Amino acid sequence: MTSPPHVDDDRGCLRLVLAAPLVLLTLTAAYFCWTALTIRPGGPWDDDAYAGIDLSCLLTIGAAGAATALWVLP
Numbered sequence: 001m002t003s004p005p006h007v008d009d010d011r012g013c014l015r016l017v018l019a020a021p022l023v024l025l026t027l028t029a030a031y032f033c034w035t036a037l038t039i040r041p042g043g044p045w046d047d048d049a050y051a052g053i054d055l056s057c058l059l060t061i062g063a064a065g066a067a068t069a070l071w072v073l074p
Contacts (some may be wrong), residue, residue: 025063
């Protein structure tokens with residue numbers, strides 16, 4: 001038979017502490033996603049714009065992955 005959780009269980013505090021980085025990572029992912037969507041290359045020769053789009057997509061995936069890991073682990 002299992003006993004009820006102890007009164008001093010601090011999971012609520014842990015959720016509150018992890019909420020700030022989760023929100024910041026989500027906002028960071030949203031910003032880089034917006035950046036990737038708004039960069040417009042000048043033409044097929046504009047390799048710098050394509051590199052910026054690729055970097056923004058990579059940073060979006062990284063920030064969203066970190067936010068997901070932070071959400072799943074605890």
